[in-house]
Every structure is written in structure tokens, then in C-alpha cells.
Amino acid sequence: MDIDKLIARINELSRKNKTVGLSDEETKERDELRQQYLNNFKRNFRQQLDTIKYVEDEENNITH
Numbered sequence: 218m219d220i221d222k223l224i225a226r227i228n229e230l231s232r233k234n235k236t237v238g239l240s241d242e243e244t245k246e247r248d249e250l251r252q253q254y255l256n257n258f259k260r261n262f263r264q265q266l267d268t269i270k271y272v273e274d275e276e277n278n279i280t281h
Contacts, residue, residue: 223254 218226230247233239239247 218253220254220257223250223257226250227254 227247227250230239230243230250233243234247
């Protein structure tokens, strides 16, 4: 699912929960969507961390 659609659906369910409440099926869907979002966030964050290069490491490689 597209991240924008995922967030929109999570927000929609959240608003509904605050006003009229959610059915058991909707609660389950919301929990699954939240888990998908968190997994996606963690994966993207890990990719960003993996691309970080430390300046100290590069300086040591140049001088040695």
C-alpha cells in the first residue's frame, strides 16, 4: 500500500474512533496498518543509517 494512502486510512480510523468508535474489525485493521507503517519507517530509517559515512573514517583512510 502506498504510504500516503496508508497514513490517510490510519488517520481516518483514528478520527472515527474518537467520534463514534470502531468495530472489532476496524480496530484490527487499524492495528495492522499501524504495524505496516512502523515496519516501513524502521526499514527506511535503517537504510538511511546504513548510508552514513563517518568523517573520521574517511580522514583516516586518506592519511594512511
